[in-house]
Amino acid sequence: MTTRISFADLEPPIALGPLDGRYRAAVAPLVDHLSEAALNRARLQVEVEWLIHLTSHGVLPGAPTLSDAEVAYLRDVVATFGAAEITELAEIEAETRHDVKAIEYFLKRRLARAAEVLGEGTALSGVGEIVHIFCTSEDINNLSYALTVRDAVGQVWLPAATGLVDDLAAMARANAEVPMLSRTHGQAATPTTLGKELAVLAHRLRRQLRRVEGAQFLGKINGATGTYGAHTISVPGVDWEAVARSFVEGLGLTWNPLTTQIESHDWQAELYADVARFNRVLHNLATDVWTYISLGYFAQRLSAQGSTGSSTMPHKVNPIRFENAEANLEISCALLDTLSATLVTSRLQRDLTDSTTQRNIGVAFGHSLLAIDNVRRGLAGLDVDAAAMERDLDGNWEVLGEAVQSAMRALQVAGVEGMADPYERLKELTRGRRVDAEGMRTFIAGLGLPDDVRARLMALTPAGYTGIAARLVRHLD
Structure with missing residues (x-):
């Protein structure tokens, strides 16, 4: 029997999932926020900013005050985190078997090299023990996820979703006076206009966008069980709540004052429920437009769909954009629902069920973003057939x-x-x-x-x- 080539051994690696393979171009912007590499960069950012925060506020006796050049050096460690650094971090983690500990060691390596850039007298050579001080892994992780999800939503998902709704609203205005037969229970009903029906969907989607825009991204940095135990026993007399709050808010997040070892993830559940609801309204749009196409109210431009249509029936232009959107929205909602349901529960003060669950946040948003892209492309390829609607009315x-x-x-x-x-x-x-x-x-x-x-x-x-x-x-x- 002939031995087949193993795809698992090929370089560059073959993607297992469609988001990193077939659909990579549509979802690539999320990689900068919701990939494993992006999470590690955010972890590095939190560790760096915690180090800067503690040395800048004089809360640690004997800790040096960093110069502007030293602060810039530290932040540059985050800014220049790229392919070589990702490889180096993976090698460290292979030894530590702990992802956050690997970040700590990575940063300490950079502190050890600071003298090569800043000179032998730099204070960074002696601050290694401040790295990760008073922190449990979840202090770093919860803030990192809050930062990455916030930026993914604000910089990628929301602009795409808003663009879609704007497109739909413009289409509604353009067809505000085009009469159309309504169908309730699938049967002929009181007429409406095409624009008004599209406006209903645009209005619904906008309501969900306002909810997403108003989302809070919570964070905490209060130790192993949320008591500031290590903080207060090591450096008594400091208002550690104030230190923690100013740090979290300085990252642009909302401070959560009451947690166990983990930040409770309730904000994530709220956000994902809102995004899932947007998905479901968008699914309703996709199925309605699909139906209007089948009724002949919309004609699809073949060039805009970018496909041959049917492999055997040359007369057809299949509404693939809307069908693909339906499927991707369903996958996204399934993941978002699971995230919402599971992340709000943690046994007693900590369990690790959230660890692997949160690694699928990017996949959930990826399928939603892919669906948004499909719907926008689908809408852009439609022509309204007012004459067909007039015949149906008559x-x-x-x-x-x-x-x-x-x-x-x-x-x-x-x-x-x-x-x-x-x-x-x-x-x-x-x-x-x-x-x-x-x-x-x-x-x-x-x-x-x-x-x-x-x-x-x-x-x-x-x-x-x-x-x-x-x-x-x-x-x-």
């Missing part, structure tokens, strides 16, 4: 039954005689059957309506029965 005059019976009810309330049982009379005419223009107008003419009401209803068409739908789109502004 084939469903029975939808005016609501208008007629509502006018009759209003007349009955006003004391006009002969308007009894309007619902039943319209039901007999319209239920389960198609009514054309002649049939509807003949029915209206025989109702004995006052002249002004009869004239108004006789002039009404399905395309004209859209209420103030076009005006409602203005709520997007």
